Amino acid sequence: MPKTPRFTPKHNEEKQSRNAEVTKANILSAAIEEFAQYGLSGARTENIAKRSGVTKAMICYYFKNKKTLYQAVLNQLVLEINESFEAIDIEQQPVEQALESIVRSYIKFESKNRWHGMLWFQEALQNQGRYGEQTGWQEGFQSIVKLLEKGINEGVFRKVDPFLTAINILGICSFYFDAHENLKYLEPDRELLSSETIEQQTDAVLDLLVSGLMAS
Amino acid sequence: MPKTPRFTPKHNEEKQSRNAEVTKANILSAAIEEFAQYGLSGARTENIAKRSGVTKAMICYYFKNKKTLYQAVLNQLVLEINESFEAIDIEQQPVEQALESIVRSYIKFESKNRWHGMLWFQEALQNQGRYGEQTGWQEGFQSIVKLLEKGINEGVFRKVDPFLTAINILGICSFYFDAHENLKYLEPDRELLSSETIEQQTDAVLDLLVSGLMAS
């Protein structure tokens, strides 16, 4: 069994040449980027190696092969999304406020975590790892549906189709980031990923959704 | 110089074994599907060949190589989207009605033309062919922005950010189709691509957008 190497105990953890955990993590995060851009068959192990500053052999050393690495990436992402969203308590807050906090945290997640949405999209396009069937984000989706139903029953939201509307909410939040590389040419001056613009976008989304959903 | 073979003049154009135009078109449409799913580097010429029922050699015979074929696909798609949207006259109609006809025709286009949106997304993810810079869809986008500005000036629409809102409209319309392979697991009973559900989705989108945008 492998003994777990620790960070350099003295001085600080400046640069440490050999550390299994670290390089493994480096490969994984490089792989996320590569797979997010190019998908399973389009990704190149060479690129993943370069991105993480190791040789191709390391990938097989730690992850057996490309496909296994891809699965590892998928699992990693499921973990990350779960821990990001389990904190939110929708049940307590009033529906309008709950909607706002969901949208805010989802947009924040997408902006901090670009690769996630992109990889999710690759999965949608190619559907190889059956990411769509994985638990985790499905529950998140269902909680949006529930929230909408609750709001409708309370008479706060208009009578929309909860399922389709939940999809559309997801779409509004994701599209801006996932399609960014194409959208950025539209108004080159406006830096779409700057924190100010993201702030404006968040407001725009909330504005549109709240006005679109509220009764009366 | 190649003489252009015509369709069989007599009887009908049932099945014709050898016809450059037809096989070229077959390859092109097979390539659209393959590239839309797997992107440039992920696509396999072998698959494109199989999908179009010819040998790999034909691809190079007609399109030189994979990259050139990819460019041809991109050009083809620009043509198609242009001819689909140049017909719409937004200027004349009242803004609310114009918005509705844009959304309707955009959703219809996406539903009839699944690969387009998917390929556009691949471009967004990998940004290799600079599809985002290509003319055509940018103009379409600008016309949505213009429409929103007009509606705001007339006091029909609320004072939203026209640029961001245009992106969000696009997002709502696209996401449903582009992410379909992941969304379809959410409610397996509901056939998302059936004409009824698409109809419902169109109504849901229009409902959300109109309520979200209208003043008063």
Next chain:
DNA sequence: ATTTTAATTAAACAACTGTTTAGTTAGCGT
């Protein structure tokens, strides 16, 4: 009918890419 040309294919080729191997080195434990 025959010739000619373009469309098409099968198989070889070449380039690329994922995986393995054998060997090297850093760092920990003693």
Next chain:
DNA sequence: ACGCTAACTAAACAGTTGTTTAATTAAAAT
């Protein structure tokens, strides 16, 4: 300080994939 083990590398290997070649066949032209 020394040796052992795990982290790591370079290069070879094997499998895949894009492209080319040479031969074949269908259809148009004469």
